[in-house]
Amino acid sequence: MAFHAHPDDEALLTGGTLAKAAALGHRVVAVVATAGELGLAADRAALGARRLAELERAAEILGVARVVSLGYGDSGFRDPAEPPAGSLCAAPLDEVAGRLAAVLVEERPAVLTVYDARGGYGHRDHVRVHDAGIAAARLAEVSTVLAATVDRAVLLRSLRLLGRLGIRVDGTAADAFADAFSAPEEITHVVDVRRQVRAKRAALAAHASQAGGSDDVRTVRLLSRVPWPLSRVVLGREWFVSVGDSPEMGRMDEVFVDVRR
Template sequence: MDAMTRTLVAFHAHPDDEALLTSGTMAKAAAQGHRVVLVVATDGALGLASDDFRTDGDLAATRLDETRASAEVLGVDRVEWLGYADSGHDGPVPENPPGRVRFCRAPVEEAAERLAAVLTTERADVLLTYDAAGGYGHRDHVRVHEVGARAAEIAGTQRVLEATVPRDTIARAVRLAAKVYPFPKEFDPTSFERAFTARADITHRVDVRRHIAAKRASMRAHASQASNDGSQSGDRTLAAFLRIPRPLFDLVFGREWFRDPSVGRGGNGTGADGIRTDVFEGLA
């Protein structure tokens, strides 16, 4: 990696998304002295949570506070919310709340201009976003891909990396975990066999094992999303992940993967298999 300080912007759909896919990479960059910015598109108000987190009627504020707590343990320098409302995952998109727009209804160009303003101000070198399918298909995640790609064009950001996981690896890990941990009834383990990215298309693999404590703390910061309202037969997905014993947790979450849509695998990375191991590698 070049000796100069870089700026990494991680763009996510909801509070807590950063914890699973990019928190290790963010913590690693921060520890190396780079500037790290977290941008969330929505307030996460339609996320599942127990009544304990809904008593004040403002789950959105709670989730944004959790995001700031997550960012603090990762060493993030700035947190921005683009101002959009959560679109929800299943069923028809709810009506827009007063004064705001569901993210999946937001015009791509308008949302991209909002994100591009952050990228330009920060002189971002790398933008982390999602693949065209939105990972596992959430409509807000798909919109993150669309908005992120356009914002990078507007701002002239050097590199866009799509946060992902190898499809075969995650499917196998989920199958194994399902034998031990009771996932909630809304969780479909087979969905991961159709989600994310084929291993052959992944261009970057980042070793974050030295920052696994920060990644785990980032997950733990999103307490509302690990809560159970009593109607579920088992742990929420995030809670189940946090219950994994530390050695296995390190194995499962100790690497983070990305795809650079502008280049092929090419065999020109620093890893033994040709995959790049640093998100800043090769930047001008």
Template sequence: MRTAVFFHAHPDDEALLTAGTMAKLADEGHRVVLVVATAGERGLAELPHGEELARARMDELHKSAAVLGCARVVQLGYGDSGLAIDGGVAGDRPDNAFIDADIEEAAQRLASILKEETAELLTIYDPAGGYGHPDHVQVYRVGSRAAEIAGTPIVLEATVDRDLLLRGVRLAARFYPSLDVRSFELAYSPGDVITHRVNVRRYAKAKRAAMAAHATQATGGNGDRTLGAMLRIPRPAYRFVFGTEWFVRRDLAPGTRLTHPFGNP
């Protein structure tokens, strides 16, 4: 049995980016540990920002973790920074916002978990934080440093194949002209840097259940919520659309193509 730690910014991030891989590793008998930096108390939701939303989202996180077979769930105790970091209501962040955390101190917190678990693998995000959320960018910074401190040998950046994403967005824009294609042009990672393409179609049911566990994130805010839209995709199509999860391992040569988080057997 090997141990993999999945580090995310908020509850529901695990369901969107790594749920299939988590379920796969747990099913194979590995120990899967889920760590979130914040409780997501400033996320878009029908509930008001604060403690009530934090409790609800952590409850949802534990339900998702149970579906995926996680052995342990840890919340590092930082505040949700909100999507905006300069001005506006969302930018009025708490004193302990994760984006303001000292990177070395936060990395030591995460490294202590990596050492305690003797983790061989840590997942973080790509340098852009996927779509640029400040807490996601901070996950990259903190996670990268924590792996150095703990000596964790495998660090995978959870991402999406930008090339495939842009094809889908451009197709969707034909039917939804208001869709801003340009906002996706620097999101996530280009296909030529991706080193791991993990087939998780077998675990689509678990991934969908993990998404569904985060009910607070399916509604709220202006316009359609991403999670809600994903859950409306018919099940056969869902298995196809979400059947692959992508990762980048920076210490491997360009063009590497692996299909298992720990490396192909």
């Protein structure tokens, strides 16, 4: 089971892993906390519904068997300063954890994925997913929790490479990512998703509402423009940090390779 903040995060951070697990015959469930309605669009009124529909399509492409929406509002990255009423960050942590725990009890997943403690690049909804996901796993007695992240060194190298190829990376991207996600030595599990790159790109493309229209760091747009021969390099691995010392992988070790020495 993958717990995510907004539609498109599942494809960006775990798309290959979900597709690989599904291809190996595992039941894959995605839970999304918000509809991402503060994401990028001129008209935000219908955006939430559109993004959830895009998530359904992406999930179908990736082989996800069930999508659960917790129905919270998007808190916004930094604006508004106070999380809006009804948003993920306005809700008590216990309530969010309890709702996710109910789904965990239903599904009894071998592995739950959340986010790293930084919330990747620092979106407060992503930090909330980390906190609530870990609390929910404790409540439901799911012992194997992995934080989906990105190897920061690979990310920065990829951005430089794309820049040299003339693919315009937003000016702030390299700075924005300098302290984001995880250092290579923090990574505990890697998933080789080179064979799932095609599905991952198609899932990213399903999130069409996120593909343009802003000066923000637009990862979806950036990744959807990676030239095909390069995409195996840029999109071919996914990274996780174990929450707790020695996760019990069981049959999931065919997906998640422990890279600790």
